[in-house]
Amino acid sequence: MFTAGKGRLVALGAVVVGAAIALSGCASADPLSSGGDNASGSKATLIVGSQAYYSNTIVAEIYAEALENAGYKVTRSFNIGQREVYLPQIEAGKIDVFPEYDGSLLQALDKTAAGGTSDAVYAALKGKLPAGLTALTPAAAADQNSWTVTQAFATKYNLTDIASLKNVTEKIIVGGNSELQTRPYGPKALESKYGIKIAGFKAVQDSGGPLTVKALVDNQIQLANIYTADPNIKSNNLVALQDPDGLFFPDNITPIVSKKVDAAAQKVLDAVDAKLSQDELVSLNSESVNDKKSAPDIAKAWLTSNGLLK
């Protein structure tokens, strides 16, 4: 009786070892990658990265498909956390193309940087980038940080710009991703630069997504950091407070590229950015959030309708 069992045990052992080898083989292949189909031998393989933010991933996917269309082999390394997580990887040359937001990147590289116009920020950024990295021409589209309130709250306290938050007589609870607390435009800056009293911070890790918006609408928080290209601003009747003092830097989408990205590839990315306007970005985001489309579908449709696919 046991000999029968033993035979099976040996058989199972063989299967398990085989499966383990097969699986480890799979696992060692980078599961993030989904390389391009139209690879050509002569051109380099480019690694395109993206933040763990759906909108950024759409733009990265657009870059990736445009590059693939031009004959480059592309490896996708998407959803790499926030700036503090991926920036070291870009600096180490592990990522070749990354859709960045120029103002926020500048602030991350230089804590004392002055703000200003889009052009000034872009010029300053070029001076601060580590050797080997290049900032290509920014797109017109910007996905900027903003201090956002509900329409009702804005009306109640007659809010127009950030400084007018001083009119508020009730407690202000701020909501946003954890890292907002340490950002140069975060709640601490509101207190130190504008003398606005902030009563508390509620961390909601959805990058100004639906839960943050819901908390704002339900008045669980009164002030939230929501990106200006977020379709939720319109659909929930929210007000992004004006920022005449340049607390937030202009955040135009800017591809950060490594040396592996040659002139021809840069041209491909420039062509994409030339077409990427603010309205286009909002509608790309809306296709994701409201029409529930996948990033590759959105990217392909956008590239096709803009005549960027050959």
Added chain:
Amino acid sequence: MNIFAEGIAWLFDPAHYGGVDGIDTRIGEHIMISVIVLAIAAVIAIPVGYLIGHTGRGRVIVVVSGGVRALPTLGLMILIALNVGVGLEAPVIAFVVLAVPSILAGAYAGFDAVDRRTIDAARAVGMTEWQIVTKVEIPLGLPLLMGGLRSASLQVIATATLADYVGAGGLGHFLFLGLQTRDYPQMLAGSIVVVLLALFSELLFAILERLVVPAGVRAGERADNQEDVRAKSVRSRTATG
């Protein structure tokens, strides 16, 4: 290794205490969430477990609730949060779902493990059903119930680190803030405190498990030092968050 030293240093920095973001405040939140969850889960699971254990009917509920363990807490919590908004509700509901199976299994197994002859004897000396439950089954079942509570507590304390993902605070705050700002010392400091809390809970329940063994049973154990495999296995546990 240097990072570990920095993490411990972070933990002992007086600047990180007091206020909303103080380690002390976050520990308080973390314990509060865990206690609320355990209390709710116990109120639900213990009566049901006792009822099934006493009547012997509805064992299928224990089996099904074991299957609930496959539910990924992160997904469940986010799903509930999108419906009820930020704050305590979503994590508490999700963690209760996580805690119920262990407690239910402990309560049920505690009754089920009572020797049928003991219950027959109780009935023979004229005890009512209610007396059998309160004077025989509950006391004899307490160690196994404590085992269930112990593993539920461990799971909840560990998983409560996810609460801050939907704005409910707790020690997860240091993990997420540290993660997003690449502040390893802060992440490690938060992790260390969670592990210490988990160990404290283990110790507390290990002591309780011993204390609640009825005197008569303890005397019997000394005579017969045979360990029951099943009694032990209830204590081993699943799914730390």
Added chain:
Amino acid sequence: MVWVFNNLTEIWQHTLEHLQIALPPIILSFIIAIPLGWLAKRFPPARGTILTLASLLYAIPSLPLLIVIPVLIGTGLQDPINVVIALTLYGIALMARSTADGLRSVDPDVRQSATALGYSPWTQFWAVEFPLAGPVLLAGIRVVSVSTISLTTVGGVLGIPGLGLLFTDGFQRGLVEEITTGIVLVIVIAVVMDTVLVMLGRWLMPWTRVASPAVRRRRNLRAVTT
């Protein structure tokens, strides 16, 4: 269902990634726990140490563990191998106890009979004790399987591939469908895997099939209460 149909490729890819991360720990923890369980059974003083270490390991929450492992072994924060290691450690913590308990559950008379028949300790372990411990081992590995498959999702918080990414992405986009799909797929994988393990158990341990319904019910319950 709109989201599901628009994203079938992504869903399939995340499911495969999930399996690649979740399956190795289940197999590895089963294998690694065998010598540990044997040590615990063979040398009673080692038993206390091994089982205490195992429960200490289990007290470490997964999120911190996923953050500490890359520091220790020098991998990237988002390397799937971190999750494989973390889940293997949890699996070992559970299986070491199950293996020790399973080996202890073998009737000493059976062991003596085997010795009397001239079995060497090595053959006796593999041909007698290990198979007889089978039902307890099966119960243990079923628990490991369910919790591993479910816990793999926590990696999503760090951007590690797998079905957990459906939760974090669905959270940002507010797509209830995406999150629900993730939950359903995790449960489906867990149930399929559990069925596979039960079938394997029946195939490898034909003698358990003749057990009376009462015994079988007990055994099922044991699996549940573990």
